[in-house]
Amino acid sequence: MARELSAHMVYNAPVRSIDYTDGIATVTSDVGAYRARRVVVAMSPAISGQIDYRPGLPAARIGIHRGYRMGAVSKFAALYKRPFWRDKGLSGQVYGAGRPVDVTFESYAEGNHILMGFISADAMRRLDHARESTLVRECIANFVEYFGPEARDFVDYGVFKWDLEPWSRGGPVAVSRPGVLTKYGTGLREPVGPIHWAGTETSDYWTGYMDGAVRSGRRAAREILDDLR
Ligand SMILES: Cc1cc2nc3c(=O)[nH]c(=O)nc-3n(C[C@H](O)[C@H](O)[C@H](O)COP(=O)(O)OP(=O)(O)OC[C@H]3O[C@@H](n4cnc5c(N)ncnc54)[C@H](O)[C@@H]3O)c2cc1C
Numbered sequence: 001m002a003r004e005l006s007a008h009m010v011y012n013a014p015v016r017s018i019d020y021t022d023g024i025a026t027v028t029s030d031v032g033a034y035r036a037r038r039v040v041v042a043m044s045p046a047i048s049g050q051i052d053y054r055p056g057l058p059a060a061r062i063g064i065h066r067g068y069r070m071g072a073v074s075k076f077a078a079l080y081k082r083p084f085w086r087d088k089g090l091s092g093q094v095y096g097a098g099r100p101v102d103v104t105f106e107s108y109a110e111g112n113h114i115l116m117g118f119i120s121a122d123a124m125r126r127l128d129h130a131r132e133s134t135l136v137r138e139c140i141a142n143f144v145e146y147f148g149p150e151a152r153d154f155v156d157y158g159v160f161k162w163d164l165e166p167w168s169r170g171g172p173v174a175v176s177r178p179g180v181l182t183k184y185g186t187g188l189r190e191p192v193g194p195i196h197w198a199g200t201e202t203s204d205y206w207t208g209y210m211d212g213a214v215r216s217g218r219r220a221a222r223e224i225l226d227d228l229r
Helices: 002-008 059-067 121-127 132-147 180-187 210-228
Strands: 015-019 025-029 032-036 039-042 052-054 068-070 074-080 101-109 112-119 156-159 174-176 195-198
Touching: 039 210, 059 068, 059 180, 074 132, 101 132, 112 121, 112 132, 121 132, 132 156, 195 210
Parallel strands: 015 052, 039 195
Antiparallel strands: 015 025, 025 032, 068 174, 074 112, 074 156, 101 112
């Protein structure tokens, strides 16, 4: 897919506005403007309102933009030479009460054995502006608690603060406040002129996951093909 699409991809081009005043969409990004008969906005509703829509959007869609906010979960991964937890008969998977890491999974990549931990949302918000060394120390302390002192002997680690990423504003998914879908639910998927809405939050199956994101893309493509037929 990436190979087939690559010639048509424009990277590092944040979209600032979509003007559909004359029925055709003009999408203006930092690297240029594009005209199209149809546009798919495949972003979380928590950030798709950052784009300036002209001549504006229906109340239901605005309600969706205002009613969703991003989660604040992140991942911490520590790399080890050996899967030492297996020597103890442990699977590497934990559902615990630890903070910041309360869920872990084991993984393997390029010769490294990996313990991956989800950093829960409240803990991540607290650590967003902490030193990285503090974050690493706290995560490793949880791994030690779960798997033993060998967890301190990691050879490398990886962490990404999604909350601070301006084009995501968090993860893994946007969630709506109570009542938002009841009042404004039609705005989640209903096209506005030439603008169609995709992204995992619009999927009615596996919303919040890659599966939902792919399904939403297929649904938006079907909408457009049916419309243009
Ligand atoms: C820490 C973490 C762990 C996760 N773990 C899993 C997992 O184990 N399994 C799973 O299935 N899913 C997981 N997810 C969720 C999964 O990543 C999402 O469901 C999926 O990426 C959603 O895809 P999407 O296409 O809807 O949106 P996104 O992947 O968010 O894509 C939206 C894109 O829009 C871009 N964008 C934003 N604003 C603009 C703009 N103004 N102009 C142009 N482009 C813009 C963004 O840069 C981004 O590339 C995880 C997510 C996180 C953060």
